[in-house]
Amino acid sequence: MKAIRISGIGERLTQTHIAIPIPAAGEVLVAVRAAGICHSDAHYRSGIGSLRQLPITPGHEVAGIVESVGAGVSRERVGERVCLHYLVTCGKCSYCRGNIGQFCPDVAMIGKDRDGGYAEYICVPEQNAFTLPDEIPFTHAAVMMCSFATALHALRKARFAEGESVAIFGAGGLGTAAIALSAAMGASSIIAIDNIGAKVKAARSMGAIGIDASDTDVVEAVMDSTDGRGIDVALEFVGLPITSEQAVRSLGVQGRAAMVGLASAPTPLDMYRDLIGKEREVIGVSDHLPEEIDELLALVQQGRLDIAPVISNTVPLDETAVNKVFEEFDSYSGKGIRTVITIE
Numbered sequence: 001m002k003a004i005r006i007s008g009i010g011e012r013l014t015q016t017h018i019a020i021p022i023p024a025a026g027e028v029l030v031a032v033r034a035a036g037i038c039h040s041d042a043h044y045r046s047g048i049g050s051l052r053q054l055p056i057t058p059g060h061e062v063a064g065i066v067e068s069v070g071a072g073v074s075r076e077r078v079g080e081r082v083c084l085h086y087l088v089t090c091g092k093c094s095y096c097r098g099n100i101g102q103f104c105p106d107v108a109m110i111g112k113d114r115d116g117g118y119a120e121y122i123c124v125p126e127q128n129a130f131t132l133p134d135e136i137p138f139t140h141a142a143v144m145m146c147s148f149a150t151a152l153h154a155l156r157k158a159r160f161a162e163g164e165s166v167a168i169f170g171a172g173g174l175g176t177a178a179i180a181l182s183a184a185m186g187a188s189s190i191i192a193i194d195n196i197g198a199k200v201k202a203a204r205s206m207g208a209i210g211i212d213a214s215d216t217d218v219v220e221a222v223m224d225s226t227d228g229r230g231i232d233v234a235l236e237f238v239g240l241p242i243t244s245e246q247a248v249r250s251l252g253v254q255g256r257a258a259m260v261g262l263a264s265a266p267t268p269l270d271m272y273r274d275l276i277g278k279e280r281e282v283i284g285v286s287d288h289l290p291e292e293i294d295e296l297l298a299l300v301q302q303g304r305l306d307i308a309p310v311i312s313n314t315v316p317l318d319e320t321a322v323n324k325v326f327e328e329f330d331s332y333s334g335k336g337i338r339t340v341i342t343i344e
């Protein structure tokens with residue numbers, strides 16, 4: 001089968017032919033129909049978030065059709081449309097039993113610790129394959145598996161409540177998903193901050209107040225938009241020290257900043273000025289929970305959440321096209337929101 005893989009840290013992705021994997025006991029083999037290209041994939045290629053093996057097939061936003069099943073899995077699943085939860089866990093440890101499987105000592109992420117979706121086929125445990133309703137396209141399901149699921153988890157971790165205001169730092173895949181979700185969940189106002197004009201414009205077209213960080217004092221602009229009170233919930237999706245600091249300093253009294261972007265450098269915070277004096281909170285957000293996938297599928301089925309605005313482009317499973325998206329991520333120059341690899 002065709003696969004686009006990371007062969008070495010910092011190297012261009014390479015297109016290769018490898019054997020179609022054989023599903024082990026309890027696993028399903030899925031013919032990939034859509035795989036989102038996430039900024040994290042470019043981070044893994046650069047060496048941020050260490051990869052457990054090389055070469056590896058990246059891709060953790062995956063949807064497709066069950067092609068075959070391993071021992072112990074019902075044959076009835078063959079032909080089922082599915083989307084894949086990207087964390088494979090033991091299911092038995094205290095973290096798994098406590099429904100926080102992302103901290104399982106044996107956790108393996110598809111596309112990082114085991115082969116992911118930039119390929120024609122992928123194997124996962126059958127419990128990772130969620131039934132995808134017919135009315136949800138594969139491309140939509142793919143981006144729900146990371147961008148939307150993680151944005152939902154961030155809102156939950158920040159204890160977002162209906163009627164609160166939300167500021168979103170970074171209007172890329174996750175940020176745009178967060179705009180759509182915050183609106184669906186009843187945010188009183190949504191501010192989106194990015195330094196790329198096209199992304200600010202896209203955020204505005206989704207109903208957010210757009211702030212262009214390239215020509216504005218971001219914290220001042222957020223304060224102006226909230227009558228000087230500051231924001232209730234800030235979601236940080238960029239991972240740069242500057243945006244992390246802005247997220248915290250934009251908060252109002254008892255505001256919560258959920259940090260999601262994979263940071264590559266420390267953020268200087270003044271404990272009194274930035275946190276204590278206003279009882280602000282900084283919250284780390286890692287991945288998401290399987291139950292949040294069910295919640296998202298339900299929101300889309302009920303017509304409350306539209307995934308389409310997040311997908312800006314589709315490309316075939318092709319080395320040149322995928323490398324171009326990675327280059328845009330590395331230079332933070334991409335004008336699109338989320339590119340999805342599609343396989344007919």
Ligand SMILES: [Zn+2]
Pocket residue numbers: 038039040041060146147
């Ligand atoms: Zn991702």
Ligand SMILES: [Zn+2]
Pocket residue numbers: 089090091092093094095096097101104105106
């Ligand atoms: Zn476990």
